[in-house]
Every structure is written in C-alpha cells, then in structure tokens.
Amino acid sequence: MQQNTKNINFRLLDNSASYAWFPNNVALFRKAIYSFILIFTCLQFPYLKNLYGPNSLLPIHFYDGNKGLQLLNLLSHEKFAPYYLFFVGGLLASCLLAFFVKQQQVLALLVYFFYANLYHRSIAIQNGGGDLLSIQLLYLIFMNENTGEIASKNRRIVATAVSNFAFTAARLQVILVYLVSAIYKLKGTHWMSGDALQLVLLSSTYGVNFLKPALLTFPVVFKMITWCVLLFQLLFPILVWIRKAKAGLFIFGISMHLGITFIMRIPDFGLLMICMYLLFCTNEWCNTQRKRFKFY
Numbered sequence: 001m002q003q004n005t006k007n008i009n010f011r012l013l014d015n016s017a018s019y020a021w022f023p024n025n026v027a028l029f030r031k032a033i034y035s036f037i038l039i040f041t042c043l044q045f046p047y048l049k050n051l052y053g054p055n056s057l058l059p060i061h062f063y064d065g066n067k068g069l070q071l072l073n074l075l076s077h078e079k080f081a082p083y084y085l086f087f088v089g090g091l092l093a094s095c096l097l098a099f100f101v102k103q104q105q106v107l108a109l110l111v112y113f114f115y116a117n118l119y120h121r122s123i124a125i126q127n128g129g130g131d132l133l134s135i136q137l138l139y140l141i142f143m144n145e146n147t148g149e150i151a152s153k154n155r156r157i158v159a160t161a162v163s164n165f166a167f168t169a170a171r172l173q174v175i176l177v178y179l180v181s182a183i184y185k186l187k188g189t190h191w192m193s194g195d196a197l198q199l200v201l202l203s204s205t206y207g208v209n210f211l212k213p214a215l216l217t218f219p220v221v222f223k224m225i226t227w228c229v230l231l232f233q234l235l236f237p238i239l240v241w242i243r244k245a246k247a248g249l250f251i252f253g254i255s256m257h258l259g260i261t262f263i264m265r266i267p268d269f270g271l272l273m274i275c276m277y278l279l280f281c282t283n284e285w286c287n288t289q290r291k292r293f294k295f296y
Contacts, residue, residue: 028281052084073120102146112138133272236253
C-alpha cells in the first residue's frame with residue numbers, strides 16, 4: 001500500500017514537472033500582446049521616417065560599453081538607420097507568423113529583437129507602456145505553451161521549469177507596476193487629499209473640456225474615484241489571487257485603463273495593461289477563448 005502511494009506521488013510529481021502552468025493563459029497573452037504591437041505599429045506608419053529614419057526628429061541614445069544593449073540599439077547607428085523599414089517589417093512579420101506556426105520561442109526572440117531596436121531608437125518619447133512591453137516580450141521568449149509536445153522527458157522538464165519561471169515573473173511584473181505606483185502615490189499629497197484626478201483632468205496636457213463643468217460642480221465624486229484608484233492599486237497584489245474577487249477587480253481595472261486610454265489619451269499604456277490581466281484569468285476561460293479563435 002505504501003509503495004503504491006509512493007508510485008502515485010512520483011507520477012504526479014513527474015506530470016506536474018512536465019507541463020507548463022496555465023498554457024492557455026500564455027497562448028492567449030502572447031496573441032494579445034502581438035495584436036497590440038501590430039495595431040500600434042500600423043498606426044505609426046505616417047510617422048515611421050520621423051521616428052526611426054536616418055533624419056529622425058528624436059535624439060540618439062547610445063549605451064557605451066554594453067555590447068548587449070548595442071545589439072538592441074542598432075538604429076541609433078548611421079549605417080543601420082537607413083534600414084529602419086526592415087526592422088518595422090520584421091516586427092510585423094514575426095507577430096503575424098506567431099498566429100499560424102507552433103515555433104513560438106524563435107518568433108518571440110525575433111519579436112523582441114525588432115521591437116527592442118525600435119523601442120531604443122524612440123526611447124525619448126516612450127512611457128511606462130513601452131517599458132512594460134519590452135520587459136514582457138523578454139519573458140515571452142522563455143514561455144512555452146506547448147511543453148507537453150516535447151518528446152524528450154528531460155528537455156520537457158527543463159522547458160517547463162523555465163516557462164513556469166518566466167510566467168511567474170511576468171505576473172509579478174504586473175503586480176509591481178501597481179504596488180510601486182501605489183507606494184509613490186502614498187508619499188505624495190494630492191492622492192491622499194483626493195485632488196489628484198481633478199488636477200490631472202483640469203490640466204492642459206490630459207484634461208478634456210467636457211468634463212470640466214462636472215469636475216468643478218461635483219468635486220466630491222472625483223475625490224472618491226481618486227481614493228478608489230489608490231485602494232485598487234494597493235489591494236490588487238492580494239485580491240488578484242482570490243478567484244471570487246477577480247471579476248470585480250478586473251471590471252474596475254478595465255474601466256480605469258479605458259479611462260486612461262480615451263480620456264487622458266494614453267492608449268498604449270491603457271490598453272496594454274488590460275492585456276496584462278490575461279496572465280491572471282483562469283486557465284479554463286483562456287482555453288475556451290483559445291479554441292474559439294483557433295490559434296496555436
């Protein structure tokens with residue numbers, strides 16, 4: 001009896017080490033991120049020459065002494081700058097191919113290479129969205145939603161361990177975004193007083209005219225929203241692990257980021273953060289979506 005129990009435990013351990021955690025989350029997250037890149041890269045078409053070309057309007061930033069970063073900053077060098085369309089085309093092609101082939105790791109490496117070069121050339125105008133995307137694309141190189149199909153047992157176990165580590169790191173990265181943001185907000189005065197949202201929406205940079213009458217007439221409402229945002233960011237690292245709390249948490253988060261997208265007009269960060277929630281959805285829900293859209 002004891003021997004049978006040990007055999008069962010060993011089989012369970014072997015199985016758990018041979019398959020990636022939440023493979024459907026990885027697959028759905030990967031396609032959402034690549035779709036995001038495809039859309040926003042296409043929106044840049046009228047400005048590609050000014051952003052990445054030889055006579056770009058943006059300042060050049062070199063990484064002296066770091067050969068690794070130099071490889072990811074080729075467009076800052078005169079001899080590579082004329083070929084900026086190669087990097088743009090390579091990024092689009094790599095993202096598109098990922099929807100039709102199973103070799104995701106090779107394509108993930110290409111996506112990261114092309115995106116990183118475009119990112120570093122335009123780093124002067126990047127925001128938190130570009131920074132977060134760059135980090136998550138690096139993790140996607142090591143995530144593998146198809147580890148169960150690797151024939152060699154040893155290779156499968158190693159690939160699974162690496163994939164699970166990368167997936168966990170990607171999740172923690174999202175949690176850090178909220179946690180660090182909340183900590184800095186607590187150190188300021190405007191968030192604690194509840195005035196932060198009003199000040200932002202009344203500013204010339206992020207303000208919108210149609211909201212100004214409401215901001216001045218109902219200041220208490222916007223104070224409450226400000227405190228709710230702060231509370232959301234503080235509680236997200238805890239509540240995101242509670243299954244019953246996820247629906248409400250995601251609804252509030254999506255509403256908040258849609259506000260950042262359409263009201264504050266920061267679409268790249270707002271929509272990218274919504275994509276990040278796919279890392280925390282249930283594997284069953286992601287499996288349903290993966291079958292519905294029929295992609296690898």
